[in-house]
Amino acid sequence: xxxxxxxxxxxxxxxxEQHDPAVRKIYPTxxxxxxxxxxxxxxxxxxxxxTLEEPEHGLTEPVLAATDVLIWWGHVQHDxxxxxxxxxxxxxxxxxxxxxxxxxxxxxxxxxxxxxxxxTLRCREAAEKxxxxxxxxxxxxxxxxxxxxxxxxxxxxxxxxxIPDPDKVIFISWFEGGEVFRSGCVFQRGHGRIxxxxxxxxxxxxxxxxxxxxxxxxxxRWAGKRVSLAMECVxxxxxxxxxxxxxx
Amino acid sequence: xxxxxxxxxxxxxxxxEQHDPAVRKIYPTxxxxxxxxxxxxxxxxxxxxxTLEEPEHGLTEPVLAATDVLIWWGHVQHDxxxxxxxxxxxxxxxxxxxxxxxxxxxxxxxxxxxxxxxxTLRCREAAEKxxxxxxxxxxxxxxxxxxxxxxxxxxxxxxxxxIPDPDKVIFISWFEGGEVFRSGCVFQRGHGRIxxxxxxxxxxxxxxxxxxxxxxxxxxRWAGKRVSLAMECVxxxxxxxxxxxxxx
Amino acid sequence: xxxxxxxxxxxxxxxxEQHDPAVRKIYPTxxxxxxxxxxxxxxxxxxxxxTLEEPEHGLTEPVLAATDVLIWWGHVQHDxxxxxxxxxxxxxxxxxxxxxxxxxxxxxxxxxxxxxxxxTLRCREAAEKxxxxxxxxxxxxxxxxxxxxxxxxxxxxxxxxxIPDPDKVIFISWFEGGEVFRSGCVFQRGHGRIxxxxxxxxxxxxxxxxxxxxxxxxxxRWAGKRVSLAMECVxxxxxxxxxxxxxx
Amino acid sequence: xxxxxxxxxxxxxxxxEQHDPAVRKIYPTxxxxxxxxxxxxxxxxxxxxxTLEEPEHGLTEPVLAATDVLIWWGHVQHDxxxxxxxxxxxxxxxxxxxxxxxxxxxxxxxxxxxxxxxxTLRCREAAEKxxxxxxxxxxxxxxxxxxxxxxxxxxxxxxxxxIPDPDKVIFISWFEGGEVFRSGCVFQRGHGRIxxxxxxxxxxxxxxxxxxxxxxxxxxRWAGKRVSLAMECVxxxxxxxxxxxxxx
Numbered sequence: 001x002x003x004x005x006x007x008x009x010x011x012x013x014x015x016x017e018q019h020d021p022a023v024r025k026i027y028p029t030x031x032x033x034x035x036x037x038x039x040x041x042x043x044x045x046x047x048x049x050x051t052l053e054e055p056e057h058g059l060t061e062p063v064l065a066a067t068d069v070l071i072w073w074g075h076v077q078h079d080x081x082x083x084x085x086x087x088x089x090x091x092x093x094x095x096x097x098x099x100x101x102x103x104x105x106x107x108x109x110x111x112x113x114x115x116x117x118x119x120t121l122r123c124r125e126a127a128e129k130x131x132x133x134x135x136x137x138x139x140x141x142x143x144x145x146x147x148x149x150x151x152x153x154x155x156x157x158x159x160x161x162x163i164p165d166p167d168k169v170i171f172i173s174w175f176e177g178g179e180v181f182r183s184g185c186v187f188q189r190g191h192g193r194i195x196x197x198x199x200x201x202x203x204x205x206x207x208x209x210x211x212x213x214x215x216x217x218x219x220x221r222w223a224g225k226r227v228s229l230a231m232e233c234v235x236x237x238x239x240x241x242x243x244x245x246x247x248x
Numbered sequence: 249x250x251x252x253x254x255x256x257x258x259x260x261x262x263x264x265e266q267h268d269p270a271v272r273k274i275y276p277t278x279x280x281x282x283x284x285x286x287x288x289x290x291x292x293x294x295x296x297x298x299t300l301e302e303p304e305h306g307l308t309e310p311v312l313a314a315t316d317v318l319i320w321w322g323h324v325q326h327d328x329x330x331x332x333x334x335x336x337x338x339x340x341x342x343x344x345x346x347x348x349x350x351x352x353x354x355x356x357x358x359x360x361x362x363x364x365x366x367x368t369l370r371c372r373e374a375a376e377k378x379x380x381x382x383x384x385x386x387x388x389x390x391x392x393x394x395x396x397x398x399x400x401x402x403x404x405x406x407x408x409x410x411i412p413d414p415d416k417v418i419f420i421s422w423f424e425g426g427e428v429f430r431s432g433c434v435f436q437r438g439h440g441r442i443x444x445x446x447x448x449x450x451x452x453x454x455x456x457x458x459x460x461x462x463x464x465x466x467x468x469r470w471a472g473k474r475v476s477l478a479m480e481c482v483x484x485x486x487x488x489x490x491x492x493x494x495x496x
Numbered sequence: 497x498x499x500x501x502x503x504x505x506x507x508x509x510x511x512x513e514q515h516d517p518a519v520r521k522i523y524p525t526x527x528x529x530x531x532x533x534x535x536x537x538x539x540x541x542x543x544x545x546x547t548l549e550e551p552e553h554g555l556t557e558p559v560l561a562a563t564d565v566l567i568w569w570g571h572v573q574h575d576x577x578x579x580x581x582x583x584x585x586x587x588x589x590x591x592x593x594x595x596x597x598x599x600x601x602x603x604x605x606x607x608x609x610x611x612x613x614x615x616t617l618r619c620r621e622a623a624e625k626x627x628x629x630x631x632x633x634x635x636x637x638x639x640x641x642x643x644x645x646x647x648x649x650x651x652x653x654x655x656x657x658x659i660p661d662p663d664k665v666i667f668i669s670w671f672e673g674g675e676v677f678r679s680g681c682v683f684q685r686g687h688g689r690i691x692x693x694x695x696x697x698x699x700x701x702x703x704x705x706x707x708x709x710x711x712x713x714x715x716x717r718w719a720g721k722r723v724s725l726a727m728e729c730v731x732x733x734x735x736x737x738x739x740x741x742x743x744x
Numbered sequence: 745x746x747x748x749x750x751x752x753x754x755x756x757x758x759x760x761e762q763h764d765p766a767v768r769k770i771y772p773t774x775x776x777x778x779x780x781x782x783x784x785x786x787x788x789x790x791x792x793x794x795t796l797e798e799p800e801h802g803l804t805e806p807v808l809a810a811t812d813v814l815i816w817w818g819h820v821q822h823d824x825x826x827x828x829x830x831x832x833x834x835x836x837x838x839x840x841x842x843x844x845x846x847x848x849x850x851x852x853x854x855x856x857x858x859x860x861x862x863x864t865l866r867c868r869e870a871a872e873k874x875x876x877x878x879x880x881x882x883x884x885x886x887x888x889x890x891x892x893x894x895x896x897x898x899x900x901x902x903x904x905x906x907i908p909d910p911d912k913v914i915f916i917s918w919f920e921g922g923e924v925f926r927s928g929c930v931f932q933r934g935h936g937r938i939x940x941x942x943x944x945x946x947x948x949x950x951x952x953x954x955x956x957x958x959x960x961x962x963x964x965r966w967a968g969k970r971v972s973l974a975m976e977c978v979x980x981x982x983x984x985x986x987x988x989x990x991x992x
Binding site: 586587590603609610611612613614616617618619620622623624652654658660661663672673674675683684685686727728729730731732733734735736738 | 834835838851857858859860861862864865866867868870871872900902906908909911920921922923931932933934975976977978979980981982983984986
């Protein structure tokens with residue numbers, strides 16, 4: 001395993017922070033900057049950021065070629081993400097780039113393209129309490145996390161969450177209002193590792209929470225394997241003699 | 249469980265049979281007709297067919313609304329399938345319609361949209377022997393099938409097949425030329441059951457093989473659950489009192 | 497698929513009902529009788545019962561040979577179940593018999609032998625509310641069940657539940673006191689289908705709840721496939737010529 | 745992640761090498777010594793060995809407490825392994841110790857206890873060719889391994905292999921005589937990672953093959969996570985107020 005730093009790109013839609021004063025108060029420079037700073041502070045990672053309004057949404061070929069893990073936050077402008085960029089990101093994930101999808105990113109084009117389902121769910125914005133139970137205390141993603149993470153005020157996401165069966169469910173959330181949710185889900189697609197992590201509503205200071213940031217740092221290390229394996233259909237010569245059954 | 253007949257629609261690209269005399273000799277009226285006749289003969293199913301060149305590829309809203317299981321064979325004209333029809337079929341699968349994807353359909357738009365991966369593989373056309381080992385003799389799909397199915401002459405598909413981990417691997421193939429392949433794979437997406445079944449090259453009489461047809465009949469009964477569950481995001485009122493943690 | 501009735505055997509430790517007046521008041525003739533009557537009333541099933549204190553715990557070879565699905569409730573006397581009977585039941589499950597494990601049966605010898613883990617969990621007896629969210633409304637086990645089942649007073653079981661990843665999680669519970677739990681879990685072992693279903697504490701009238709009984713009837717139909725496939729290591733002659741690589 | 749060396753214990757039944765001159769010729773000091781030397785030479789690991797005939801089979805509490813990964817080779821004397829030691833090893837695996845099971849170890853008490861199935865399979869000893877196809881070139885276990893590993897002469901193991909669905913299938917084997925086999929399988933049980941790896945028959949020099957040894961070194965690093973998490977049922981006080989639904 002390489003000891004080189006994991007190269008993370010944090011992608012943010014970055015609209016709420018510019019247009020909604022309440023959100024700007026919590027994240028004056030944008031969520032991507034807060035997340036990126038926390039990752040760099042945790043060590044072993046180099047971080048760049050990219051946003052919707054940049055050319056090619058900041059996700060040019062050279063940027064992706066130098067990215068081991070892409071973190072994705074989007075909400076109100078999923079449709080504004082160019083299909084060609086979505087395909088480019090999907091291809092990179094299949095070749096081995098990690099992808100961490102946050103909160104409302106469950107409805108992003110890239111996540112839906114990779115899992116193939118509707119990703120519908122129940123939701124409610126009522127500043128309620130959430131407790132994320134840790135089902136996998138031995139998994140690299142939960143290193144340093146105890147039995148659960150508690151968030152005093154969150155938007156609720158409830159089941160049924162229409163996703164394929166995850167390869168592993170890391171967290172299940174309890175909500176004050178009566179629902180549950182698979183809040184931390186691991187998927188492999190192609191050679192890439194994908195982690196969906198539920199917390200992150202823009203009007204609560206979720207990305208200032210130490211445990212949430214710890215999970216993101218752990219997940220970035222876990223997903224950033226630094227493999228890059230091309231995929232193509234191969235017309236292959238036989239490895240063993242053929243012909244005993246040839247039609248006459 | 250309903251005892252009503254399972255309503256199957258067999259979709260075929262239906263080009264090889266029209267333009268290639270060698271294929272037409274094996275399937276004069278098209279593969280879809282041969283498969284459809286076998287399903288009807290097996291009992292408990294009503295069958296219609298649809299092809300690429302029909303309006304909306306024969307997959308209109310009323311046709312899909314009356315379809316419990318869709319069987320899909322395509323090869324050289326995957327790109328000619330309209331994206332809107334692909335989305336329509338995908339939506340129906342998520343709501344509960346079964347989907348059986350045959351052979352080169354691994355590269356169809358609909359299969360790739362549902363699984364999210366590149367679906368690349370190794371291949372070779374050398375009339376070689378294939379033996380499909382039955383890993384799940386207790387599964388409804390393999391009812392009446394013994395330890396393996398042997399096909400004297402097939403096109404080879406070899407690993408690595410770039411698909412997400414199947415919910416269950418039903419068959420693994422051995423090929424004379426030295427390769428292996430996960431030839432029968434089950435996936436659930438949304439509420440729909442998907443079965444990928446590898447055999448079916450157009451230049452060999454695969455769909456005249458009794459065991460292959462038996463598997464298709466079994467799989468149609470298994471995938472045609474007749475549920476239809478709408479999917480939507482729900483803004484849900486709380487089920488329990490909220491408010492103890494409201495921010496001041 | 498056979499239309500013959502599914503043959504169910506309901507096994508109950510049957511000690512609480514004999515020795516604890518509070519439990520006897522709820523289940524005068526034993527939980528097994530209440531469950532068995534509900535299954536028979538639901539149609540398409542024939543039911544017998546068996547208890548710990550019967551010879552061979554009522555699970556003789558002839559009884560198991562005539563059982564398609566075994567339902568298991570145990571709590572305080574798991575250790576009193578004979579290892580030879582556990583092995584016999586395990587063997588039958590591997591050959592294709594269904595097994596439905598209820599509530600505290602998570603800690604039974606037979607469940608632990610089949611899943612291989614410690615099956616530890618959190619618990620609390622505080623008459624609290626439970627809401628079982630239905631993650632698989634299209635699955636045969638949840639036919640007729642809506643978004644969730646609500647139980648006003650239950651014992652709490654909380655994560656982390658030490659089980660292998662289930663083949664499918666059918667229900668996740670929300671508890672009033674703040675926990676969550678994978679309350680409906682499907683496993684295949686050998687050719688047998690296993691369903692773990694959490695509700696069922698002896699001091700609450702859980703098995704008088706219509707939705708709980710509906711799930712048990714659905715699960716019995718689903719698990720009772722009526723296959724019986726022997727398992728043995730086979731010393732197999734080659735199917736293809738060998739020898740090109742023989743050591744000199 | 746700790747940079748401390750991974751502490752590996754290689755366990756070998758060590759009977760063939762003492763009693764069969766043909767095997768002794770290939771492994772004069774035992775397979776465990778050959779495997780252990782290769783692991784140490786690969787770097788980052790400290791290795792000890794243990795055998796059936798040592799007191800407690802060499803698997804005392806202190807040895808296991810200082811073991812991150814246990815490698816297991818057994819064949820003709822599975823029954824001679826003490827049940828108490830099997831339980832001790834199983835407990836350690838559940839707490840986080842890695843376990844790598846080789847070849848005929850599929851039939852060992854420890855593997856069967858952890859997976860819960862019969863582990864039956866087809867087999868044949870005919871010095872035939874095996875080709876292990878690499879399905880997961882991006883997985884840590886296959887680092888440095890190409891499309892496949894070829895072994896000129898092996899014992900054949902064929903499907904159906906009665907195991908629970910693996911968390912991931914790493915290798916599928918092709919055999920000259922016509923069979924296939926899931927030759928590299930990953931399972932998690934408790935917090936422990938388990939890897940079953942098929943090659944390793946005693947009469948062929950399998951553990952002198954560079955690719956086989958490379959896989960064992962990779963798998964040891966992957967499975968040796970160095971977590972140790974106790975498991976117990978916890979009687980837990982409520983985290984939220986209870987009582988609104990108490991029975992009168």
